[in-house]
Structure formats: structure tokens, C-alpha cells
Amino acid sequence: MSAPDLFASSVSLSRLGWDDSLAADLPDGLLPARVARVDRGAAEVLTAEGSLQAHYGASVRRAAAADPVALPCVGDWTGLRRLPEGRFELAALLPRRTAFVRGGVGRTSRGGLSGDSQGQVLAANVDIVFIAEPALHATDTADLGRIERLLALAWESGGRPVVLVTKSDLIGDALPHLLEEVAEAAPGVDVHAVCSVTGEGVDIVRGHLDGRHTAVVLGASGAGKSTLVNALAGEEIMETQRVRAGDGRGRHTTVHRELIRLPGGGLIIDTPGIRRIGLYDMGEGVDLAFSDIEDLAAECRFADCSHRAEPGCAVIAAIEDGTLPERRLVSWHKLRREAAWMASRSDPRLRKELQNRWKTIHKEMRKPGRIRP
Numbered sequence: 180m181s182a183p184d185l186f187a188s189s190v191s192l193s194r195l196g197w198d199d200s201l202a203a204d205l206p207d208g209l210l211p212a213r214v215a216r217v218d219r220g221a222a223e224v225l226t227a228e229g230s231l232q233a234h235y236g237a238s239v240r241r242a243a244a245a246d247p248v249a250l251p252c253v254g255d256w257t258g259l260r261r262l263p264e265g266r267f268e269l270a271a272l273l274p275r276r277t278a279f280v281r282g283g284v285g286r287t288s289r290g291g292l293s294g295d296s297q298g299q300v301l302a303a304n305v306d307i308v309f310i311a312e313p314a315l316h317a318t319d320t321a322d323l324g325r326i327e328r329l330l331a332l333a334w335e336s337g338g339r340p341v342v343l344v345t346k347s348d349l350i351g352d353a354l355p356h357l358l359e360e361v362a363e364a365a366p367g368v369d370v371h372a373v374c375s376v377t378g379e380g381v382d383i384v385r386g387h388l389d390g391r392h393t394a395v396v397l398g399a400s401g402a403g404k405s406t407l408v409n410a411l412a413g414e415e416i417m418e419t420q421r422v423r424a425g426d427g428r429g430r431h432t433t434v435h436r437e438l439i440r441l442p443g444g445g446l447i448i449d450t451p452g453i454r455r456i457g458l459y460d461m462g463e464g465v466d467l468a469f470s471d472i473e474d475l476a477a478e479c480r481f482a483d484c485s486h487r488a489e490p491g492c493a494v495i496a497a498i499e500d501g502t503l504p505e506r507r508l509v510s511w512h513k514l515r516r517e518a519a520w521m522a523s524r525s526d527p528r529l530r531k532e533l534q535n536r537w538k539t540i541h542k543e544m545r546k547p548g549r550i551r552p
């Protein structure tokens with residue numbers, strides 16, 4: 180490659196999220212490419228030279244046969260090898276920075292151990308996890324419990340959560356109070372009001388993408404996710420509920436893009452799997468979503484305090500003196516129970532492997548200054 184070519188491609192690759200640390204992981208002689216969509220045995224990838232199809236090479240196929248977690252997924256960075264006949268082979272999968280993993284149920288119905296995990300990676304290398312919760316949903320105001328659940332999920336992925344209170348036009352003067360309540364449910368996390376109708380807050384959302392980050396938008400059906408993505412893109416790239424209702428077509432009938440490049444830089448991953456995610460794999464994410472309770476717990480008299488009725492419980496004391504809303508503790512108990520149940524059903528070997536793989540990355544990402552603006 181000549182020098183000007185190299186310059187041109189490094190500029191556009193960085194718009195796809197490519198950086199020096201990824202470059203250090205790329206095996207010699209391979210071309211960097213990001214997975215935009217997967218098909219059986221092949222992926223549509225974005226490269227500095229545009230979009231192309233790449234078939235999985237032997238080593239990728241072998242790794243995926245041994246463990247489905249090694250299967251390429253949307254958002255993955257890969258290395259391509261140019262074959263003599265001009266086609267491309269997906270020859271290497273680069274280590275993931277973050278991942279949304281749906282833990283498989285490792286035990287088979289025959290009562291034995293299947294031996295192989297069935298974990299599935301839904302999206303990889305997501306930097307920012309936007310959590311969209313409408314200010315008003317039918318007649319209900321924002322559901323703090325749902326925000327907490329999605330925060331746990333977001334932390335677990337290794338990405339940085341940002342809470343967006345959408346449809347902020349619907350509650351008028353009650354907005355500042357609602358934002359305070361949401362902030363209490365999201366310690367250490369940025370909370371913004373967004374209105375896709377007036378455009379309020381859309382620039383703040385764009386700012387988080389910083390021209391190169393990759394995001395997902397999680398939230399209940401009708402939270403305004405598609406409308407927000409359209410506002411960010413400046414065009415109708417996602418079919419919204421209004422459109423779907425308007426022409427009477429079924430929902431999710433269009434095959435939309437899964438890795439969306441925004442005009443100002445930055446990318447959004449939107450897949451059916453990510454849309455359905457909700458209950459899975461909160462794991463340690465619950466502790467991170469409830470860092471206020473974790474901090475208080477360090478002051479409890481008993482190290483194994485369950486914060487129910489023990490003497491010297493700092494959590495209960497904080498509820499009594501009004502510094503911690505009781506709702507937070509109820510939520511925490513509920514999500515911990517759910518997370519424990521999920522963990523008991525998923526493959527322990529898979530969980531351990533994933534934890535090891537991302538532990539260092541998590542640490543790195545949560546260093547002050549990197550993780551919180």
C-alpha cells in the first residue's frame with residue numbers, strides 16, 4: 180500500500196471504531212474488517228475499501244465448532260486474508276473489548292452434561308450502552324426497576340451505560356423531579372432527557388459517540404429507540420411503530436441494517452437479539468448497578484449481612500435516615516435473586532472463561548477518567 184492509501188484507510192477505519200490497540204492485535208498480513216452482519220459460514224464486513232462478503236476460514240470454523248462464543252458476531256473486529264482468486268477469507272477474530280453474551284443452558288434434557296456451552300454473543304465491541312426509558316409510557320411514568328435491570332446488563336457487557344429519559348415532551352414540569360429519581364437509580368451514570376420530536380438532547384447523545392464509538396440502544400418496546408436512531412442518522416433508517424401501524428404491516432418485517440454508520444461518525448448496533456435482551460446475564464453487573472448499596476454494605480457489622488434484619492446493618496440505617504430510597508434495596512434483592520437463578524442455569528465453564536477474558540478489559544475501562552466523563 181502506498182503512503183497516501185494508508186493514510187486514507189486509517190482515517191475511515193477509525194470512523195468504524197478502529198484504534199491502535201486493536202491494530203496491535205491484528206495478525207501480520209491480514210486486513211482489518213468489522214462485522215456488520217453474519218450469515219451461516221460468512222459475514223458481511225466493513226473495511227477501509229468498503230463492504231464485502233467474507234467466508235470463515237478454517238481456524239475460525241474450528242474455534243466456533245469447539246465453542247459457539249468464538250463465532251463471529253456483529254461488531255466483531257476481524258482479520259481478512261485476500262485469496263488468490265480475489266475473494267476474502269475471515270482468517271482471525273480479534274479479542275473482544277466488550278460483549279453482550281446470552282449464556283446458554285449447558286445441561287441437556289437427558290439429565291447429563293452436554294459438555295459444550297451454548298453461549299451466544301449477541302454483539303461485540305459496544306462502547307456505550309444507551310438505556311432508553313420513556314418519561315411516560317401509556318399512563319405510567321418511567322420504570323426505575325427496568326432502568327436498574329438494564330443497567331446491570333449494560334455493566335455486565337463491559338460497555339459504559341448512559342440513561343436516556345425519552346419522550347421528555349410528555350411530562351412537562353415534572354421532568355426535573357423525574358430526572359432526579361432516575362439519577363438516584365443510576366449511581367455514577369450520566370442521565371439525560373431526550374425528545375426526538377423537538378430534538379432536545381439528541382446532540383448530547385451524539386456527543387457520547389464522539390465520532391467513533393459504537394453504541395446499542397436498549398429499552399422496552401415503544402421506548403422510542405427507532406425514533407432516536409432516525410434522529411441521530413438524520414433520516415428514516417429504522418421503521419418506527421408509527422410507520423408500522425400506519426401501513427398495517429407486521430412488526431420487524433423489514434430486514435434492516437445491523438451495524439448502522441451515523442453521518443457524524445459513530446455506529447449503532449441494532450439486531451433482533453439485542454432488542455429482545457432483557458433478563459439475561461446480569462451477573463456481576465448487578466453489583467455495579469447498585470454501587471451505592473455495595474458501598475454502604477462495607478460498613479455493615481457482619482461481612483455476610485443480607486441487609487434484611489441484622490443488627491448494625493448500614494444499608495437499613497441509610498433507609499431509616501432517608502439517604503437511601505427503600506425501593507433501591509427491594510430492587511437489589513430482586514435482581515440478585517434473578518441473577519443467581521440465571522447463573523445456576525448457565526454453564527459454569529463458559530461463565531468463568533468469559534469472566535477471565537474480559538476481567539482485565541473491565542478493569543481498564545473502569546479506570547477513573549476513562550469510564551466517566
Ligand SMILES: Nc1nc2c(ncn2[C@@H]2O[C@H](COP(=O)(O)OP(=O)(O)OP(=O)(O)O)[C@@H](O)[C@H]2O)c(=O)[nH]1
Binds near residue numbers: 346373419421
Ligand atoms: N411524544 C413523543 N413521542 C415519541 C418520541 N419518540 C418516539 N415517540 C413515539 O413513540 C412510539 C414508539 O417509538 P419507536 O421509536 O417505534 O419505539 P421503539 O423503542 O423503537 O419500539 P420497538 O421497535 O417496538 O422496540 C412512536 O409512535 C413514536 O412516534 C418523543 O420524543 N416524544
Ligand SMILES: [Zn+2]
Binds near residue numbers: 476486494
Ligand atoms: Zn447490611
